[in-house]
Every structure is written in structure tokens, then in C-alpha cells.
Amino acid sequence: MSKILKISCIAILAGSFSGILSSLFLHSLSWVTEIRQSHSYLIWGLPLFGLFFGYSIKRIPHHINQGVPYIISNLDNHQSPISFWMAPFIFITSLGTHLFGGSAGREGVGVIMGASIAQLTPRLGLTSIELRAHLIYAGIAAGFSSIFGTPLAAIIFAFELHQFKDIKKTPLLMSTALASLAGWFMTHLLGPHHQVFKVHFSFNSDAFYYILIASITAGLGAHLFYWGMKYYTHFISRLFPKVQWKLFFGGFFISAVVFLSEGHQYIGIGTEMIGRSFITQMMPYDFIIKCLLTIMTLSIGFKGGEVTPLFFMGATLSNSTASLLNLKNFSLSSSLGMVSLFGAVTGTPLASAIMGAELFGWEVGVLSLACCFLARLLMGRRSIYRH
Numbered sequence: 001m002s003k004i005l006k007i008s009c010i011a012i013l014a015g016s017f018s019g020i021l022s023s024l025f026l027h028s029l030s031w032v033t034e035i036r037q038s039h040s041y042l043i044w045g046l047p048l049f050g051l052f053f054g055y056s057i058k059r060i061p062h063h064i065n066q067g068v069p070y071i072i073s074n075l076d077n078h079q080s081p082i083s084f085w086m087a088p089f090i091f092i093t094s095l096g097t098h099l100f101g102g103s104a105g106r107e108g109v110g111v112i113m114g115a116s117i118a119q120l121t122p123r124l125g126l127t128s129i130e131l132r133a134h135l136i137y138a139g140i141a142a143g144f145s146s147i148f149g150t151p152l153a154a155i156i157f158a159f160e161l162h163q164f165k166d167i168k169k170t171p172l173l174m175s176t177a178l179a180s181l182a183g184w185f186m187t188h189l190l191g192p193h194h195q196v197f198k199v200h201f202s203f204n205s206d207a208f209y210y211i212l213i214a215s216i217t218a219g220l221g222a223h224l225f226y227w228g229m230k231y232y233t234h235f236i237s238r239l240f241p242k243v244q245w246k247l248f249f250g251g252f253f254i255s256a257v258v259f260l261s262e263g264h265q266y267i268g269i270g271t272e273m274i275g276r277s278f279i280t281q282m283m284p285y286d287f288i289i290k291c292l293l294t295i296m297t298l299s300i301g302f303k304g305g306e307v308t309p310l311f312f313m314g315a316t317l318s319n320s321t322a323s324l325l326n327l328k329n330f331s332l333s334s335s336l337g338m339v340s341l342f343g344a345v346t347g348t349p350l351a352s353a354i355m356g357a358e359l360f361g362w363e364v365g366v367l368s369l370a371c372c373f374l375a376r377l378l379m380g381r382r383s384i385y386r387h
Contacts, residue, residue, distance in 0.1 A: 007134055007175045013121045014135060015142035015179030018114035019186025022146035025091055025109055026192050032099040033268050040264055043101035043255045050251035050302070053093060054244025057301075064089050068108055068305075069385050071115045072161050075136055082136070086116035093303040100251075101258060101267045103293035104304020107147050111305075114143025114183065133166065137176040142183030148307075149194035151184040153355035160348040161385060195271055197278055199331040199360045207367060210332050213325065214318045214371045218340035219378025221317050225291055225310070225345055226382055233299040243301065250300035254293060266290045269304075270312040277315040277334040281323040286316040306384060307342055314341030335360045336371045343372035347383030 036042050057065050063081050074080050090112045097104050118139040137158045145154035155177050159167045166172050187194075201207075240246035258267055265273055266289045273286065294309040318337020319330055327333065335356065343352030349372035356372070357365025 011175035011178040014118035014138040015182025017117045018142035019146040019183035023187045023190035046100040046251035050247030054247040087113040097302040102297040102302045105308035107307040108305030110143030110147035115139030138179030141176045141180035145180040146183035146187040150358040151180045154180040157351035214336035215374035217317045218375035222344035222379045228295040269308040278331040282316040282319040310342045311338045314338045340371040340375040344375035344379040349376040
């Protein structure tokens with residue numbers, strides 16, 4: 001069997017495994033979200049879940065409780081382990097975060113599960129070193145593709161995370177593409193269906209203003225989120241040095257903010273509010289509350305991901321700003337803000353623009369390209385995925 005055929009088989013298997021697991025996670029996520037929405041008092045279980053989570057962390061190998069930056073670093077560090085056990089750990093702890101009212105996403109789960117579940121694929125005679133990069137890239141692309149239903153953006157996302165260092169390696173590009181398509185196909189086959197967005201748009205002179213508003217608000221919002229994460233992490237770690245108490249009291253602070261603001265619509269992944277932003281005017285406090293709760297959730301170590309909350313923040317901030325300036329094409333302002341903030345914070349503007357094209361249509365994708373790179377320019381070289 002030739003090496004190309006072996007690599008192709010491994011990529012398809014890795015992508016398929018990832019797609020199946022992502023589908024199971026998305027179904028489970030819908031189920032726990034329905035439970036939480038039906039029983040609002042569950043938010044007061046977040047401190048206790050945090051306490052349990054904190055004690056669990058102290059009893060497992062350190063590398064199992066790692067995030068996307070750790071996966072990326074493994075492309076250069078061949079000694080750090082990527083364990084299969086990262087998949088069930090992130091699966092269970094993310095569902096717990098969503099069940100008890102943390103504000104988190106789902107892409108981190110897909111990427112980590114994809115990279116770890118890929119380790120189960122057969123080696124087919126390949127050495128550990130040459131197999132490692134294929135499995136990591138395949139896992140990242142398949143996890144992202146299966147979670148969001150955007151296979152082209154997932155391929156670019158996998159390489160852009162590593163600053164396109166390996167994009168010229170044709171076998172690696174091919175295997176990443178195959179894994180992305182396999183992950184997307186399995187989730188498409190097994191469900192649930194991904195959210196569909198309708199953007200009403202025609203090219204006219206107002207397009208320039210929507211691009212400008214989305215770019216500036218995304219750039220500023222990205223700075224707020226990045227520095228908020230950085231300083232809140234430092235603050236609460238100084239306040240509660242022991243991880244179990246940091247998660248307990250951090251969880252209590254989140255529950256208190258949700259209770260006092262009556263902000264149950266701002267916890268979880270927030271897809272309902274994202275959909276609403278495409279058809280009606282949002283308010284500036286929608287962004288502020290979601291940003292605060294997401295920073296509080298992820299800074300202390302609860303699991304999930306950043307991307308879907310970033311979609312929420314970008315959509316509501318661009319929507320509310322454009323509306324205040326009497327620009328009332330809600331779907332256009334929300335769509336551009338949604339992908340621009342994501343691209344600025346994660347350092348993946350090209351993948352974000354392609355995602356905009358896949359989600360909203362290629363006409364909107366052209367505008368997304370300008371917005372994402374302008375927002376990234378305002379953000380600078382900082383990224384939540386690179387420390």
C-alpha cells in the first residue's frame with residue numbers, strides 16, 4: 001500500500017470518528033440545554049460542579065485537562081502526549097458546564113475530541129513522527145467541520161492556527177481536507193442539522209458602512225475580550241490559588257450575575273440570540289453581559305470553547321452599533337460582525353471569512369473578507385490560542 005493511500009485511509013477514519021463523536025456531542029448538548037432552560041434553578045449547581053471538577057483535575061494526568069493551545073503546540077513539540085482520554089474528559093466536562101449555566105461554546109470540544117480520537121486510527125506502517133502532524137491537523141479540521149458544518153473553513157482554520165507553516169506540504173493538505181470532509185459528512189448524516197442563516201443583501205453604497213462598523217466593533221470587541229480573559233484569569237487565580245475553590249467561587253459569581261441580571265438567555269452557547277440578531281435590533285448590553293459571562297466562565301477553567309460565544313458577541317455588537325446609526329439591515333450587520341470578531345480574537349481571519357461565505361453565501365463572503373482582515377489589523381498579533 002503506497003504512503004499516499006495509507007495517509008488517505010487514516011485521514012478518512014480519523015475524520016469519520018471525529019464526526020460521529022461530534023454528532024453525539026451536539027445531540028447531547030441540545031438535550032442538556034433543554035433541561036437547563038426548563039429548570040432555571042440549575043444555575044446554582046455551577047459552583048458545586050466547579051468544586052467536583054476542580055478535585056477531578058487534581059487526580060488526572062495534567063495533559064488530559066488541556067485546551068486548543070496545547071493541541072497546536074504539539075505540532076512543534078513531539079514529546080507532549082495527546083491522549084485518547086482527552087475526548088471523554090472534554091465531552092463530559094463541557095456538558096456539565098452547559099447544564100449548569102456556564103457561558104461557553106462547542107468548537108473547543110470538537111477540536112480537542114478530533115485530535116485525541118484520531119490517535120485511535122491504525123498506523124498502517126507509518127512512523128510516529130510522520131503520523132503525528134497528519135493526525136493533529138486531521139483532528140482539528142474534522143472537529144471544526146463537524147461542529148459548524150463548514151468544511152472549507154475548517155481546512156483553512158487548521159493551517160491558519162499554526163500560521164500556515166505546513167500549508168505547502170501537499171500530503172498533509174490532502175489528508176486534512178479528507179478528514180474535514182469526512183467529519184462534515186458524518187455529522188450531516190447523523191445530525192443534528194446546523195443552524196441556517198438568511199442574509200438579505202444587495203451591493204449598494206451602504207455596504208461600505210456595514211464593513212466599517214463590523215470591522216471597528218469587532219476589533220474593539222476583540223481587545224475587550226482578550227484583555228478581559230487575561231486580567232480576570234490573573235485576578236481570580238490570585239484570589240483563589242487552589243483550583244477547586246477558584247472553580248467553586250468563580251461558578252458562584254457567574255450564577256449570581258445571571259440571577260441578578262435575569263440573563264438566562266446569555267448562558268450556554270446562545271444560538272437562539274444569534275438567530276434573533278438576524279431579524280431584530282439588539283442592544284449594547286447584550287454584548288456586554290455575554291462578554292462578561294464568557295470571560296468569567298472560561299478564565300477559571302470551565303470547558304466548552306470560545307467561538308460560539310464570540311459569534312454571539314460579534315453579531316450583537318455590530319447589530320446594535322449599526323442600528324444606532326440607523327442602518328437596519330440586521331442580517332448583514334450581524335453576519336459580518338459574527339465572523340469578524342471570531343477572526344480577530346483567534347487570529348484566523350481567512351478561515352473566518354471563508355466561514356462567512358459558507359454560512360451566508362459567497363456575496364457576503366466577499367464583504368466578510370474585508371471585515372475579518374480589518375478587524376484582525378486592529379487586534380494586532382494577539383490571539384487567545386497563542387500565549
